Amino acid sequence: MSTKYLEISQVSKVFGNTAVVQGFDLNVSRGEFVTVIGHSGCGKSTVLSMVAGLTHSSAGAIILGGKELREPGPDRGVVFQAPNLFPWMSALQNVQLGVEQAQPRKSRREHAQVAAHYLELVGLGDCLHKKPAALSAGMRQRVGLARAFALDPKLLLLDEPFGMLDSLTRMELQDVLIELWSQNDKSALMITHDVDEALLLSDRVVMMTSGPRAHVGEILRVQLPRPRVRKAVLEDPSYYVMRERIIGFLESQAHRPAPAAEAVSVSPEPTVVPAPPTGRAGCEQVAS
Amino acid sequence: MQEKNFGQRAFDNVVLPMLGVGMVIVLWAIVSATLAPALPGPWKTWQVSKLYVLSPFDKRGELDQGILRFTWYSLVRVAKGYSLALLIGTPLGLLLGMSQAFTRSFDPIIQILRPVSPLAWLPLGLVLFQKPEPAGIFTIAMCSMWPTVLNTALGVRSIPQDYINVARVLQLSRSKRLLKITLPAALPYMFTGFRLSLGIAWLVIVAAEMLTGAPGVGGFLWQEYNSLIYEHLILCIATIGIVGFVLDRLMSLVENKLKVA
Structure with a gap:
């Protein structure tokens, strides 16, 4: 096993009187893709936000490359659930903004070149000068991906990056993400509530218990060979075993007696139909 | 439909x-x-005002000039006071929007100064500057800056948390954050403030000119009142109204353009 790059140890986050996350432990190795899955409102995003440095943890430590994290930094690229582009800037300018900050020594032209390069990688080479309003939701999130990758961070943090997209666009962007990630060999920590997305992308799937006091419930190692192609992944018999296991865990969390009102907001009966080996039926089942 | x-x-x-x-x-x-x-009735008003309307740029004497010439003097005066208001008001609003401590310190005083009438500011301006012209400009600035201050502050406070998070994640420097994020995000609000400020600046001009006797629409109005030519009061009122309306339209054109962008 390679060296631990990101260490999250015994991290808690308290809002008011409620401990949303308590005793969260997770290590991410260099080059590893880890997905955190759990029900809505369980505190997944809070964990990510703490790793990003946007929120401080109430207890515990987050260590990245040997140093404790308190603030956001250039070593982490964040892709938010909404693309959060600045509407008064073109796609290129949006990406360039981060590049300028990450590589202050380069000239303006080089910044633009780097930004354009990453926009081409995400398939937006023709839309460099379009404003976000002129782009579709999927295209905007591509810009969001380009903006994060263009910083050339060692760790990518993705907070349900495709949660707001329709399933076709989502699959397209998952492929774009696989492509980008495998070229750059970065560590990645992604939050999702989509079981299939988690299995397709990650080396390990971390299942979180429902909040409050959410922590790591189970960890599943995804042994599917890389590079992964969606079709091959879906035809692998072990895929459905793993899928069952994750859904089983999430179901048990949904039926767990809720310690607080917040945890009840989860849909009570996610029907678990063993997905047929062909096609993508059931893609949306667990997406809450 | x-x-x-x-x-x-x-x-x-x-x-x-x-x-x-x-x-x-x-x-x-x-x-x-x-x-x-x-x-005075409409017809009589027209008869008496005809000369001022039909040759609007004539100058027959210091206080006997075409109506548009007077309007021009007033507009220049308003432009000076209004520019001053924006120059002071915008940074003040930005500070208020960005700093809680600043807001707590200065918001009460702003709320107290805001409702003060131009008629109250003008004498103070005269005391301060000893001359009517800067006193008038001071009055216009003091009265018209508040909507700019308050709307700019509101615009800065209304910047979505998402934008702020992006700025933090990208580690933008303070100056870059201000120029690239805060200002553009607050601009539509700021322009609403600018428009309201311009309306007030124009409203104040009459008071400023009446008390200082400076040539302009307001000065002309006061002088004609003293000369008992009441038809000209109506001419002045109509002119002030029309100019104010046109200014507001022009500003809202710019404002709408910004909202689309």
Whole structure:
């Protein structure tokens, strides 16, 4: 096993009187893709936000490359659930903004070149000068991906990056993400509530218990060979075993007696139909 | 919904407003002929004002000039006071929007100064500057800056947390955050403030010129009142109203452009 790059140890986050996350432990190795899955409102995003440095943890430590994290930094690229582009800037300018900050020594032209390069990688080479309003939701999130990758961070943090997209666009962007990630060999920590997305992308799937006091419930190692192609992944018999296991865990969390009102907001009966080996039926089942 | 044809639109946008104006003029004529004999009627007003309207840029004497010439003097004065208001008001609003401590310290004083009438500021300006011209500009600035201050602050406070998170994640420097994020995000609000400020600046001009006797629409109005030429009061009122309306339209054109962008 390679060296631990990101260490999250015994991290808690308290809002008011409620401990949303308590005793969260997770290590991410260099080059590893880890997905955190759990029900809505369980505190997944809070964990990510703490790793990003946007929120401080109430207890515990987050260590990245040997140093404790308190603030956001250039070593982490964040892709938010909404693309959060600045509407008064073109796609290129949006990406360039981060590049300028990450590589202050380069000239303006080089910044633009780097930004354009990453926009081409995400398939937006023709839309460099379009404003976000002129782009579709999927295209905007591509810009969001380009903006994060263009910083050339060692760790990518993705907070349900495709949660707001329709399933076709989502699959397209998952492929774009696989492509980008495998070229750059970065560590990645992604939050999702989509079981299939988690299995397709990650080396390990971390299942979180429902909040409050959410922590790591189970960890599943995804042994599917890389590079992964969606079709091959879906035809692998072990895929459905793993899928069952994750859904089983999430179901048990949904039926767990809720310690607080917040945890009840989860849909009570996610029907678990063993997905047929062909096609993508059931893609949306667990997406809450 | 069905698209209105040309005739209907012409009726809505031209005929109806003209009908309204016509009715007010008729009412004015009736009132001046019956209830208020001191009020000059429409026809008499036109007769007496004709010279000022038809050769609007003439200068026959210091206080006897075409109406647009007077308007121009007033506009220049307003432009000076208004620019001053924006120069002070915008940074003040940005500070208020960005700093809680600043808001807590200065918001009360702003709320106290805001409702003070131009008639109260002007004497203070005269004391401070010893001359009517800068006193008038000072008054215009003091009265018109508040909407700019408050709307700019509101604009800065209304910047979505998402934008702020992106700025933090990208580690933007303070100056870059201000120029690239805060200002553009707050700009639509700021422009609403600018528009309201301009309205007030124009409102204040009359008071400023009346008390200082400076040549301009307001000065002319006060002088004609003292000379008992009451028809010109109505001419001045109409001019002030029309100019104010045009200024507001122009500003809202710019404002709408910003909202689309």
